[in-house]
Structure formats: structure tokens, C-alpha cells
Amino acid sequence: MKSHISIQDVNAFYGDHQALRNITVEIPQKQVTAIIGPSGCGKSTLLKCLNRLIDLTDGASVSGKIIVDGINVLNGSIDVTDVRRKMGLLPQKPNPLPMSIYDNIAYGPKLHGKPGKKEMDEIVEKYLKISGLWEEVKDRLKSPANKLSIGQQQRLCLARGLAVEPDIILCDEPTSALDPVSSQHIEQQLLKLKTNYTIVIVTHNIHQAMRLADYVIHLYLGELVEHGHANEVFENPKEERTRAYINGTFSIDLKIDSEANLKGKMCPFNFVYAKQALHNLEDGKILKIIVDDPTAVTEVPRGMEADGHKVLIVKEINKTDWEIVIQK
Ligand SMILES: Nc1ncnc2c1ncn2[C@@H]1O[C@H](COP(=O)(O)OP(=O)(O)OP(=O)(O)O)[C@@H](O)[C@H]1O
């Protein structure tokens, strides 16, 4: 793995509030790195440090180093425009410029290199093709960009970002405002693009991260909990907090209505006891059971789901015990 972005001991503050704590991590070249973690853990902040968009927030301060191609982008004296050109940002909601489809793509190249008409036509076509939009818009390039569907607008924004020839694509939940089909479109484009670009994507959607990511960074409360190959992080996380997050939620937010300690009981009896405990609860209430029989860890959730209950969490608490949280 060749590193492209080296994040070294980065701390970020909004006033007194520390949003990132001692983040040190390498982002590999021409791979997709997904940043995952619960709301407020610092995902967007980390992305904004990379392209210095954080400079635009009043009261924000950042320390540490972020080295890209040998240059520390956090160094106050470097050219920020150049940093941002190198790193295209695809935001959560598409933000096309109030101009035609064609001009949206032409805008960046015009600022940077002033190509002629023919060359510009080629640029527009090239990037609309790369973003998978060309076939849908080639006959109406001069019509306003905001007439496009939201999914098409997002692909237009991708094309606009690519037209200034960045090396790195940053995406902050790029599909969260899109319908499933448009999301799939964007995901497909990102997968194709990783042969030529380093991609960093923030996503709330674990399934999306699983589909796209080669590497994963898990943040929690501003700290880096875990980082590694996507396969390893998803299939065999080193950290319990990562396992808990991947399993769907953090139990801290859940209100448990009833608990049953089934330690020492074997399958199928723990299944019977769990059923009894649920029987005493009203619909929608939440039961937590603790088991120490490894068979129960797969069999109980399976059986409960088959009975129409919702299994919220299955997690290892220590070497012998597991917690299973079920909603009736
Ligand atoms: N402009 C700001 N001023 C003050 N605090 C901020 C600002 N932006 C973010 N924060 C705080 O910094 C922390 C990290 O925020 P950030 O937006 O990076 O989280 P996030 O992981 O992207 O969350 P989400 O998943 O909800 O987008 C949060 O506690 C947030 O409230």
C-alpha cells in the first residue's frame, strides 16, 4: 500500500470544543477509504481538514500535519486554492451552479487553463462520460443544471469536480440525499474512478462502506478507534466499539425495558427463556439477554427474527459472554 495522504497527530477545535483528537492515519493511494462512525464523531471535520474547508468556519483551529505529495496542507502559507483543486469535494446535497449543464463543467477548467471552444467541448464530454451522465444529457447541454433530477445533479457535481483534474476525491455522504437507483449510479462511478483517484468517503451507510471501501477509518467522539483493511474491519474488527457500531447501533442510546441473564443455560433452553421474557413485555419494548453459550449467539437471534421480533444488537461483552438485544 502506497500512502497518498499522511495525517499526523491532527487535533481540531471549534472554539473550546475538541472535534478531533490526535488523529494519525495513512490514506492509501488509488483506493477507497471510508470514514465511518456515529453522528457528531468528527467525520466531516476530518474531511474539511484535508481540503482546508475548515478555514471557513469561524473559531475553528487545527494542529498537526496533513502531508499530501510532500506538502503539509495545514501549513498556513501554502496556496489553499491549489489544495482544493487537488481534492474535489462531492457534498451531501448536489450544489450545481446556477448555469447550464455545459457551463457547470466548463467553469473550473475556464478558471484554471482557459481552453478553446473545441477543447472545452471535449472536456465537457469527457467528464460527463466519466460521471455516467453523458447519455442522459448530451442533447440538452445548454439547459439549466437545476432542471436535472437530484441524482443527475449529483453526477453533474461529480463531473464538475473531476474537470479540474484533482488527484483526490472527497465525498461527504454523497448519496444520502439520493434515491436508491441514483445512489447505485454514484457508487458505480466511484468504484470505476478508484483506479485513477484516491477516494475518501464519509458514509453513515455500513452497507455502502462494505460495497465501496478498501480501507476503513472508524471514528468515535473525535478519536480514531480503528483503521485497517475493509475486510478485516468488517469481518473481524479489533475493537469492540467497531463491532458494536457495525452491528448497527451503539447500545448507549437504547432504553432497555427488561433484562434476562441466561448464563449457564444451554440451547435450546436459552431460546425458551428468552421467549418467556419477551412474552411478558408489551409490543415494541426492548429485552436484553446475556448468554454464555456460543451456539445461542447465532441460534437465538435467528429464532427470534423468525418469530417476527427485531434483533438490534448482538455483541461480545467479554471472552465468555454475549449480549443480545431484541425488540418485541
Ligand atoms: N461549525 C461548528 N461549530 C461548532 N461545533 C461544530 C461545528 N461543526 C461541527 N461541530 C461539532 O464538532 C463535532 C464533530 O462534528 P462533525 O460535523 O465533524 O461530525 P460528523 O461525524 O460529520 O457528524 P454527522 O454524521 O452528523 O454529519 C460535533 O460535536 C459537532 O457538534
Ligand SMILES: [Mg+2]
Ligand atoms: Mg458530517
